[in-house]
Amino acid sequence: MPLFGAAGVADMNEKYPFQDIEPKWQQFWSEQGVFTVDTSRHEKKYYCLTMFPYPSGTMHVGHGRNYIIGDAITRYKMVRGFRVLSPMGWDAFGLPAENAAKQRGVHPKEWTYNNIRQMKRQLQSWGIAYDWNREIATCHPDYYKWTQWVFLKLHERGLAYQKNAPVNWCDYCTTLANEEVLADGTCERCGRTVHKKDLTQWFFRITEYAAKLLDDLALLDKWPEKVRTMQSNWIGRSEGARVEFTVAETGAPCPVFTTRPDTIYGVTFMALAPEHPLVEKLLLGNPRAAEIRTFIEKQKMVSAAERTDDATRKEGVFTGYHVRNPYNGELAPLWITNYVLMEYGTGAVMAVPAHDQRDFDFARTYGLPVKIVIQNPEGTLQAPSMKVAYVEDGPMVQSGPFDGRGNREAMHDVIQLAVDRGFGEFTTHYRIRDWLISRQRYWGAPIPIIHCESCGAVPVPEKDLPVLLPDDVDFKTERGNPLSFHEEFIRAQCPRCGKPARRETDTLAQWLCSCWYYLRYVNPRMTDAPFSRKDVDYWLPVDQYIGGIEHAVLHLLYSRFILKVLHDNGNCSFREPFGALFTQGMICKRSEKDGQLYKMSKSKGNVVSPDELIREYGADTVRLYTLFIGPPEKDAEWNDDAVEGAFRFLRRIWRRVYETRELLLSSRELKPDLDRMDPPERDLYRKLHESIAKITHDLEGAFQFNTAIAQIMELMNALDDLKVESTSSDQRRAVYREAIESLVVLISPFAPHIAEELWVELGHQPSVLSAVWPEVNPKALARDEVEIVIQVNGKIRGREIIPTRLSPKEIESNVLARDAVKALVAGLTVRKVVVVPGKLVNIVAAG
RNA sequence: GCCCGGGUGGUGAAAUGGCAGACACAAGGGACUUAAAAUCCCUUAUCCGCAAGGGUGUGUGGGUUCGACUCCCACCCCGGGCACCA
Known part of the structure; x- marks a missing residue:
């Protein structure tokens, strides 16, 4: 044990020398392999996972909250005797690396690994406990080989397919997200005009898992209600009916999906999406063709920004055709409108202006009839005088056999009638759409597909993985994805027929890389498989997952999807990746410019660097303040002044141990005895055990670090109230010693460096992680x-x-x-x- | 518009339906010091009062209850997410 002197005690002085002790203990943890985990079976296992970061550069204290919370949980569970798996890695593929390459000529790989080095150093300077032997980077071939493998598994199961989809296209930056297109229709980065382009792209059939993803939310009782609600809304199940309308003039089918079959006798027109496949047929020989085409072309031009604008007016054009309502044989004019989406349902809406506000607005604009089929309870509704659609319940009218029945009650029978007569069925629709995983980018895992003229899109055989991303690409190319100009990469042989073929140049969305990384940590260096089923079945689901609320839907839903596919494929026996989820709030700071409160970010210029603070106050101070700032699930405002308070508190603990070190060492063998305590001793002893109870409760339940730390402060205040000196009675010294010793263990998950140092100072062998978490003595809590x-x-x-x-x-x-x-x-x-x-x-x- | 959060001192906040403001930060006063820093002590929701004491107070208005920051109803404000979803 070279770090300590003969007595096992480091040099101690009155000043709290965090500059010395923090690096010392970080080195100790690393050299002794304190956080190195043996993943074989153990009586108590705990998998604590903090969302891995995108290596964007350096981190600010807002990022730190995530890791500090995870570390507090990890260390607490270790002291409680668990074998804790706490790994860290890098979500290392992504757009910023490629932008840096284009703008500054740095290779994305170099840029990424430089950032990883920076951020790893920061994590270590915070004293965060990770098993660095398990570090992974998703951009490393040993990792993305298996991301490609995941793609192949989905492909085998028919869950990966190609289809055309319109995208925002910039000639220089390739495909853009909606948010990257500015309001004036230009590219956020290069200013070029963005236009719509149809591209053939790869999709995952997540819709096939919609029902499972929704139903299994019920299993996630340790997830925040909020996140489950958001996912449930995102999947968006709606029960309804599919009804076959037909175009009266041609007999062509025109099915609709509706959640309101009870209003079907009130249909007064049919609304089609501009992209509806029926539209082309209706244009043939149509005297209105020119007008209709103009309308459709105009809709195609509408930018993402405009489409999402509240103020967009409902517009449409009459096709000259009609549809027949199978329920009553009535004819209704067929319109093409801007407010119907091809992506949802069948792309056709049976319009009931009397009972749907959007249909009502449209009908009033174009003078279409309004037919009431549900009356209000008073029976006073009159179509000409209606100002808004009537969307409440009531008795059905003008509805053939259903007249007089309550609309809700009759709903089932209305659909049943369509089933019996063969023109409709009960159906469930989901709002969620298939997941687009193609990216027209260089810095991602190549999609393992080879396009062959005779065999089509052929998957790369598993034995040929990984499909390596070439290093030598030209970033100065003015157009598109550099991979698509790399002849050597593109040239391939069809794995099926052996003829020359073309390699797919799209890469996989980075989302996919982060959908399965929690499995890889269990067997990070395995070469013949992504992970061992036996090992993941033991270590997963993750016992505690910690991350930002911004991932409530996409990352967390996609991960659940991929895991369910792997489960169905026989790769693991559990159905959900994350047993418990904790979402922490954002750290905000007031902007110096306008005094407003914003989430900490470089662009707002309100970031606080942890490096400087650690230099000035030490990592333990930054950790303690970050945890004390407020309830961890809520947003919090960073206050530089308050950091000082955390520092003063740690220094106060340090000084107290320093000032009483002789007394503490001489009382090692003494045991407190309730029956022999005088009232002040009794009070401190009670406060100690109240504190143990409160802090344990706060850490076992909802991770209320702020109140746990407040309780440690109360305990410290109580310690100050008890007068001790070397001549104090055995009883007094025993109580004092037990309180100090417990306090050191209680604070160790939050401020581990000082805890380690004081633990040794109290005469123990390191590490404090092998200490026993103090237990509550119920008798100590009693009062007369x-x-x-x-x-x-x-x-x-x-x-x-x-x-x-x-x-x-x-x-x-x-x-x-x-x-x-x-x-x-x-x-x-x-x-x-x-x-x-x-x-x-x-x-x-x-x- | 819809969905999800949230409104408590100068500030961050605490409180199973049971003493509102624990624990801190800031501020003010004092001790120590030649001085400063550091440290320690006191005050600190608000109004009336010298004090003892009393009134008011958890966004607003109602309600339930012996008792409401907490539960119910309506409204206002702030934050986040989604959005022509049939």
């Missing part, structure tokens, strides 16, 4: 007397000390017999007395 509040009619009127052993009945008579209480109720008639033992007595009295 307690002060209770006396209320009269709910108002506080006095306080009385009473023995704790009294029953509620005895408390009542005891209290009422006291002079002070008699005076309070003098002249009043006592009607009722409410007794809450240990808290209060409320006397209900009237004059």
